[in-house]
Amino acid sequence: MTKKSEQIIFDVKEKGKGELDGIWSLSDNSIFAVLEVTPIPFFDLKEEKQNELKKKINEELWMKLDFPIEILIRPVNCASDKKMVILESVLGYRIEKTNKTKLIQYYHSFMNWFKEYAAKNVKDANKYYIVVNYNSSYDAVQKDKSAAVSVLRSRINFLIKSLKASGISEIKIMSTFDIEQIYNSFLKFYVYCENKYLFPDDWINLFKKRGENERH
Amino acid sequence: MKDIEKITEQLKMEIREKAILYISEIHSKHSDLSKKEIDEIIKNLEADISIAREGDVLTLLTLKSSTEQDLYSHIIDMENIEMLPDHVKIGNTLYRGFIVVANPQKINVGVFHQLMKSKNNLIMAMHVSPESSINTVHHLRSELGTVENRLNYFALQGKIVGKDVDELRDSQKFLKDKIEKFSNGTLKAFKLHFTFAVEETNEDDLDFTTNKALAFLKKIGFVVKMAINYQKDVLKTLVPSGANFLKRRPMIVTNNFMSDSFPFVK
Numbered sequence: 211m212t213k214k215s216e217q218i219i220f221d222v223k224e225k226g227k228g229e230l231d232g233i234w235s236l237s238d239n240s241i242f243a244v245l246e247v248t249p250i251p252f253f254d255l256k257e258e259k260q261n262e263l264k265k266k267i268n269e270e271l272w273m274k275l276d277f278p279i280e281i282l283i284r285p286v287n288c289a290s291d292k293k294m295v296i297l298e299s300v301l302g303y304r305i306e307k308t309n310k311t312k313l314i315q316y317y318h319s320f321m322n323w324f325k326e327y328a329a330k331n332v333k334d335a336n337k338y339y340i341v342v343n344y345n346s347s348y349d350a351v352q353k354d355k356s357a358a359v360s361v362l363r364s365r366i367n368f369l370i371k372s373l374k375a376s377g378i379s380e381i382k383i384m385s386t387f388d389i390e391q392i393y394n395s396f397l398k399f400y401v402y403c404e405n406k407y408l409f410p411d412d413w414i415n416l417f418k419k420r421g422e423n424e425r426h
Numbered sequence: 427m428k429d430i431e432k433i434t435e436q437l438k439m440e441i442r443e444k445a446i447l448y449i450s451e452i453h454s455k456h457s458d459l460s461k462k463e464i465d466e467i468i469k470n471l472e473a474d475i476s477i478a479r480e481g482d483v484l485t486l487l488t489l490k491s492s493t494e495q496d497l498y499s500h501i502i503d504m505e506n507i508e509m510l511p512d513h514v515k516i517g518n519t520l521y522r523g524f525i526v527v528a529n530p531q532k533i534n535v536g537v538f539h540q541l542m543k544s545k546n547n548l549i550m551a552m553h554v555s556p557e558s559s560i561n562t563v564h565h566l567r568s569e570l571g572t573v574e575n576r577l578n579y580f581a582l583q584g585k586i587v588g589k590d591v592d593e594l595r596d597s598q599k600f601l602k603d604k605i606e607k608f609s610n611g612t613l614k615a616f617k618l619h620f621t622f623a624v625e626e627t628n629e630d631d632l633d634f635t636t637n638k639a640l641a642f643l644k645k646i647g648f649v650v651k652m653a654i655n656y657q658k659d660v661l662k663t664l665v666p667s668g669a670n671f672l673k674r675r676p677m678i679v680t681n682n683f684m685s686d687s688f689p690f691v692k
Contacts, residue, residue, distance in 0.1 A: 219507070221667070221669070231439075236669055240668065242666070242667055242669075249691050250692070251691075252539075252691035253692070260535070264685050264686075267688050272614065272684045275554075277556070278556070280553050280668045281551070281554065281689060282664070283538065283548075283549070283689055285547060285548070288519075288547045289547060289626060293627055296627055297518060300504060301500060301504065304504075305497070305500060313497065316494075316497060317497055336542050336543075338690055341667065342668065385439075387439060392665070393665055397516060398517070399504070399517055410501040411489060414489055414498055418487070
């Protein structure tokens with residue numbers, strides 16, 4: 211993510227590293243962490259089971275929740291076929307205009323490979339996240355981040371416990387790298403394949419790796 | 427996460443930071459792991475698209491040749507940001523943001539699953555914050571007071587039957603029941619901010635997809651407003667940060683509404 215884009219769009223102050231991996235702070239000194247949740251196959255269940263699950267969600271999550279959360283649902287690879295057409299036509303036009311023979315050849319073989327790769331691997335999917343946030347302004351005055359982090363961690367633990375008790379078993383605490391990938395996906399061209407966001411440098415690296423594999 | 431996966435992730439971060447890592451370093455750092463486990467970690471690292479192996483060294487793959495860099499910079503050049511009153515344009519993607527200002531009393535389970543499934547290209551965020559029962563009861567008591575004042579007024583006028591009076595008595599009963607449930611803890615209130623954006627590639631498609639999504643939400647009883655001139659704030663609210671950059675009056679919903687709207691179902 212470029213510094214410029216970050217300044218224009220987002221308010222991120224610090225991205226957690228090391229011990230604080232996955233804990234980011236915003237300019238208002240609030241800190242947050244992101245959980246990725248895999249939804250439950252609710253509609254495959256019988257009505258009785260559905261009601262039981264609903265009751266558990268109510269009792270274990272909503273009745274016990276005592277702090278704010280953000281629930282976020284994001285479709286990935288939205289309109290990817292249309293985006294691919296735009297990318298190919300605009301990029302193709304720009305590259306042809308350079309008159310650089312080597313670049314034009316490289317672009318064509320890259321694009322042929324990329325279209326084939328995308329057709330095979332790019333699929334529509336929804337990603338589900340829960341964001342846990344704690345406004346640590348008070349701790350920031352005291353310059354003691356550890357107290358805020360411990361509150362945030364206890365909130366994360368509560369959520370994981372409540373969601374598991376509600377029947378959701380697949381919950382992942384996202385790392386700094388994972389969160390950065392989501393932010394990047396709002397700012398850069400991307401395709402989402404095999405549980406990963408792939409950006410232009412990844413596309414070129416994949417293309418390069420594929421060439422090397424073929425040579426071997 | 428299993429230990430091996432955790433170590434692989436840590437090593438990936440290390441390679442991303444230092445751009446280079448010797449395989450001998452992995453062996454010495456994780457001498458407690460078996461050869462098979464270390465081999466699995468190295469295999470996982472090699473499989474990462476941004477890491478290459480040359481003999482005993484794992485390096486971060488960078489775009490080395492000028493042709494690769496040239497192609498990359500041409501793609502990146504297309505990623506400009508444009509802020510408009512009714513949408514934000516980033517590269518070849520357009521986002522149009524909305525705020526939900528009123529909700530239906532009741533919704534069916536899986537309604538958001540249906541909404542997200544029907545190719546509406548929606549990104550949605552629900553900021554949920556528990557409301558204290560004291561505040562909720564206080565608010566309901568003041569509503570009940572208004573209803574009872576009107577009933578007294580009708581009684582003074584000698585009007586004790588009729589459609590108006592019946593409706594007020596129903597409201598009185600409904601509010602009393604709610605006050606009791608909030609007071610004894612069988613009901614809980616939440617403040618809910620519901621924000622979403624439609625994602626598309628051109629303005630015509632954005633209009634079409636927007637209308638489709640709005641029709642769906644209207645049908646199930648949500649009242650939606652476009653965030654004119656606040657498109658940047660909608661986008662900021664829709665990236666995971668927990669913060670809500672749109673300071674609007676929240677909707678007040680109950681735990682039953684939250685359970686029914688539980689979105690983690692498929």
